[in-house]
Amino acid sequence: MSGRVARDAYLGTAPLQPGDTVRFVSPSGPGRPDSLARAVAYYEAWGLNVVVGDHVLQPHPRATYLAGPDDLRRQDLVEAWSDPDADAVVCIRGGYGAMRLLDGIDWAAMRETASRRDGRPKLLTGSSDITALHEAFRVHLDVPTLFCPMAGNDVFPRFRAGPR
Template sequence: MQRGDTVAIVAPSGPPEAVLLGRGVERLEALGLKVTVGAHALDRQELGYLAGSDAARAADLQAAWCDPAVAAVFCCRGGYGAGRLLGLLDWDAMRAAAGRKVLLGSSDITALHNAFAIELGVPTLHGPMPACDLLAGESGPEPLTWESLQAALFGGVMTVPGDRALVPGRAEAVLAGGNLSLLASMCGTRWQPSFEGKIAFLEDVGEEPYRIDRMLTQLLQAGAFEGVRGIALGSWVDCGDPYPVLQDRLEPLGVPVLAGLPVGHGSPQMSVWLGSLGVIDTESCSLSGPLRDEEQAR
């Protein structure tokens, strides 16, 4: 992206708080970006966990993505609801408009990351959202989160530190994945995840270890991990101690597993590109990427 580009903010999942959304707009404008907000972003409906009707949320998302003046579509928050939109989007129109646009979001937006990869074949940005505390907090953005987002948006090469290796090794491949609960929920659908030939990125929040076990088992039995090259594990906020079950379920895959990356629901929340080449290296205990063209050529 460039300073002066237009960002459209939409609400495909839960309803944003107007104050946080306003602050998020101001922070993005301070980066030199032009910001528009979807017509239905502050809608409400009977199901209070959704930001307006499915049709309205899908219309905002599609209109923003298909607008040639928009360089990036930022999802304002997660929660729940993005998966309900997948059957309502005109994927042919979205595909025709894709170009080099950016989709940003995390948590529930994993449904869109996965569907965009399958339907559009474009990289998407897993990162902090403009109506959430890490960007829109009263005292300012969380510094490392803010720095990482700017590097991702404006072309920096990012290195994200982990804090442990569950299985040693190095893997270089396209990064894919996101929130474990969302990935498991897409099994058996048109948008079932596959990590074949990829590095799988996984994180979650508020899930007991046995539930993490259940979701990993579902993905394993669905064949999602067949041919995986490596696994990068992000934050597991309020998940007890997830590492015994993560080791138990993932070590038998026989690929490097790097853990403790500050990506997901914790603070700071580093930004990573999904659908772009990256490297996990347990010796340096880091995830780096996206690789530049000359590195990819090697």
């Protein structure tokens, strides 16, 4: 799918709809149990199915500002993107470390799984350090991405009390 076609297919519909599956990953810093639980609750309240990566809460044994060693963070990202049921890969934290994953990614294999079941491109979301992934996904996969607040931050407080 060319970049123009992918962007048109993406922009012509809602990026996510109830029933879609999102995969949470931490390509940079580790999440916290409380912020992960809050993020899962928000997304599930929106009718989305949430799958949490195996290493989202795992700090690196020496560099605790990272969510585990590079190979495990990369594994979570690649598995999430390659999941045929995934409609979006949601990064729950920024910080530092995403760019350390880029050289070890098999971009050709990732390109083969860049479409959702309905043919629209999968979505990558996040901000901060995730900018490195946004650019790499543009260059290597030619898919649109969404620079947005991190799911692990408390950016949706109005939903705690219900709609206003």
